[in-house]
Amino acid sequence: MYRRRLTSLPLFFSHFHQVKRADQLKIYQAFSTEIINPVESESSSTRNSPYVAFVLGGPGSGKGTQCLKIAETFGFEHIGAGDLLRKEMYSSTEEGAMIQKLMREGSIAPSEVTVKLIQKAIESAENRKFLIDGFPRSEENRTAYERIIGAEPNFVLFFDCPEEVMVKRVLNRNEGRVDDNEHTVKERLKVYKAVTLPVVNHYAKKGKLYKIDGTGTQEEIFERVRPIFSSLSSLV
Ligand SMILES: Nc1ncnc2c1ncn2[C@@H]1O[C@H](COP(=O)(O)OP(=O)(O)O)[C@@H](O)[C@H]1O
Numbered sequence: 001m002y003r004r005r006l007t008s009l010p011l012f013f014s015h016f017h018q019v020k021r022a023d024q025l026k027i028y029q030a031f032s033t034e035i036i037n038p039v040e041s042e043s044s045s046t047r048n049s050p051y052v053a054f055v056l057g058g059p060g061s062g063k064g065t066q067c068l069k070i071a072e073t074f075g076f077e078h079i080g081a082g083d084l085l086r087k088e089m090y091s092s093t094e095e096g097a098m099i100q101k102l103m104r105e106g107s108i109a110p111s112e113v114t115v116k117l118i119q120k121a122i123e124s125a126e127n128r129k130f131l132i133d134g135f136p137r138s139e140e141n142r143t144a145y146e147r148i149i150g151a152e153p154n155f156v157l158f159f160d161c162p163e164e165v166m167v168k169r170v171l172n173r174n175e176g177r178v179d180d181n182e183h184t185v186k187e188r189l190k191v192y193k194a195v196t197l198p199v200v201n202h203y204a205k206k207g208k209l210y211k212i213d214g215t216g217t218q219e220e221i222f223e224r225v226r227p228i229f230s231s232l233s234s235l236v
Pocket residue numbers: 057058059060061062063064065066169170172173174214215216217218219221
């Protein structure tokens with residue numbers, strides 16, 4: 001038995017007119033989007049394993065801001081990869097010092113370190129629905145997650161934003177971060193384009209990517225995100 005619903009979603013699947021998500025959804029991009037939810041056929045093992053959305057986008061694209069809204073509205077647990085690393089950075093261990101150096105340079109921390117922190121956060125949460133924000137930032141991050149966690153994300157959100165908008169937001173962020181300065185943001189943008197965008201393309205090819213216009217007000221962007229999560233609420 002299938003539950004059918006018609007919605008008009010502002011989805012932007014970059015390269016596909018028809019996208020098939022292996023787990024539960026079939027989504028056809030058109031003027032309106034049909035979502036077919038095989039609710040009754042969902043096995044209990046699927047229900048018990050964590051439901052994971054990765055959240056990607058350049059520095060300042062609004063990942064953290066939108067994750068807070070999604071978490072509050074749809075009951076997801078927000079795990080910020082950068083937040084986990086920053087916490088570790090202040091732990092006055094050797095690893096903490098290494099993370100601080102990499103963050104200052106705008107480089108990516110070793111995947112094993114980041115994935116282990118994410119794994120701990122998933123395991124210690126009561127929630128089973130997760131937004132993993134700022135991860136995977138490299139193909140190496142992605143394969144390390146698949147190897148250590150033994151799963152792929154259910155889907156991936158990607159906030160698409162022009163560089164000049166991202167830079168302006170980062171330089172106005174004012175959270176005292178070691179990497180929110182003109183020099184590091186330039187490096188981070190280079191890393192984003194060379195190392196993170198291939199991961200975004202990987203998920204686009206797999207039909208797992210929701211590309212969202214990251215310009216406009218926080219509220220406008222959230223209205224683009226909302227239908228994606230509304231359509232899931234009966235599933236997870
Ligand atoms: N739509 C928006 N318009 C203007 N400023 C924004 C918007 N979304 C987020 N910001 C601000 O821009 C900065 C970067 O946003 P953040 O969510 O931290 O991005 P990211 O996690 O992708 O780096 C923050 O100071 C945030 O308050």
